[in-house]
Amino acid sequence: MCLLSFRLGQHQPEQLRKLYKNYRARQGEWLSGVDLLKRLGKLKDDLEPKFKSTSHIAALPYLVKVHPDHKEGEDYPILNEIRTVFEKATWKIGEEEDGALLYEGRITEWVSGEEAQKELRKALNSILDNYEKKLRPSPYYALLLADGDNMGKTIDAQKKPDEHQRLSRKLSQFAIAVPEVVRKYQGVCVYAGGDDILAYLPLHTVLECGAELETKFKSQMEVFTTIDHLSPTLSAGIVIAHHLTPLSDVLEMARQAEKEAKSFEGKNALAITLSKRGGVARTITDKWDALYQRVTRLSTLSRQGAISAGTAYELQELERFFSRTTIPIQGKIDEAIRIIKRKRESGGEKKINDKIQQDFEKWLTNGISPGRLAYEMIIAQTFGSAADMASIPLPIDQEASQ
Structure with missing residues (x-):
């Protein structure tokens, strides 16, 4: 089997442009004959699967934020602006309507040379700042x-x-x-x-x-x-x-x-x-309904600021401490609740309300360890941050906000 490979890092900028134009080969890639066939071979238009990149999917909360009225099938104005910058630099990019364009880390895939990359990073950050100052898409x-x-x-x-x-x-x-x-x-x-x-x-x-x-x-x-x-x-x-x-x-x-x-x-x-x-990588597992309800509840509490962002890490430390002791179960629950009850604010500390405390007591009493609960809180914060970026309205929960 004959293999045709490119090590793009060994070519000069003009050669890199030609390689990308002819083969869609990016800097640092190795492409065999099979790779080239898969990349360049085309099905009939009505059979061609169209998949957005993982970068685009990661960027969607940000795109929802900057273009809340966007409709499926329409262009994203911010991506059009970024694409124009690339075209001025005489580079053609494959992901013309893809959120991959929002990430600095992907510039090197299309552009070689430190000066050119520096220029494009500056232009990219300028465009992003014009939409949402200092806000960047999650990776x-x-x-x-x-x-x-x-x-x-x-x-x-x-x-x-x-x-x-x-x-x-x-x-x-x-x-x-x-x-x-x-x-x-x-x-x-x-x-x-x-x-x-x-x-x-x-x-x-x-x-x-x-x-x-x-x-x-x-x-x-x-x-x-x-x-x-x-x-x-x-x-x-x-x-x-x-x-x-x-x-x-x-x-x-x-x-x-x-x-x-x-x-x-x-x-x-x-x-x-x-x-x-x-x-x-860490994994949490439970019955679907139970885990869904717990994680969405923790995500909401995180978004409301109803529990301290550092509480999860304190619970992890507590779990490590418990692993070296013979403290009874109820004693462990009481100490975990003592940590959870604190709500840190810029002006000091404030206790959480009774409903939130009852939720945590129920989870801990039902066998969710402090360490396990801590990791669920960290995962919930990840979902909560994405919901905040996408400007998803918070559920009405008067008790949590008191």
Whole structure:
């Protein structure tokens, strides 16, 4: 097999321009003959899949912020301005209507030479500042991988041909509906086949999208049962990943998260993995409804400033301390509540209200350890920051804001 490879770093600027123009090859890439075929080969227009980059999905909360009235199919004015800057520099870019243009870190993919990169960074930051001073898009997005529970047993329990046909119809109806649900939440459905789903979504919508898919699947499947009288449910893994992390790595993390969810007792579970670039990935898992309710509640409290941003890290320290002691469970809960009850403000400290305290006491009493709760708070803050950037209205909750 003949391989045609380019090491772009060894070429001069003019050669780099030609390589990009002819082969869409970026600086630092190695392209084999198969790679070139996949990149340059074209299907018929009506068959060509159109996927936005992970960078674009990560940038969506920011794009919603700066263009709140944007409609699907329209150009984003901010991306048009940035593209114009690139065109003035005689560079042609592949992602003409993609949020990848908003990230400084991707400039080197299209432009070589320190001076040219410096100029473009300056121009890019000037455009961004004109829209929202000092606000920059988050580099994180979510990958969702879901699969039906108890499907094999459910299929085996259908004894008649018409029962199998009805089950097949219901699965097809669900699969057909999935892309539209994902699109409604500004995501991209990579595939939806029966009870299998793979999609990537922005952080401010992924939880709601997952919840709607889970509810829709249960609704479609509730008429079918196994011999143990169990109806099919949906379990999923969600990975919060950096937009530049190789997609193969993110997909592997999503598979592990989905596997953890499907190993949860009774299933119908959700596992969420937070993979910070340069950090260790951590996963939280629970029944779908329980984890969804807890994380969305914690996200709201974080956005309202109802609990201190540093509380999660104090709880992590507390968990490490507890690991070296034999303090009774109730003593651990009391100490965790003492930390949670404080609400730091610029002018001092203020206690949280009774309703919030009761929520935390319930979670801790039900077996959520301080360390586990701390990590759920950190993940919830990540979702909350995206919701704030996208200017998602806060739910009306008078008690939390008192």
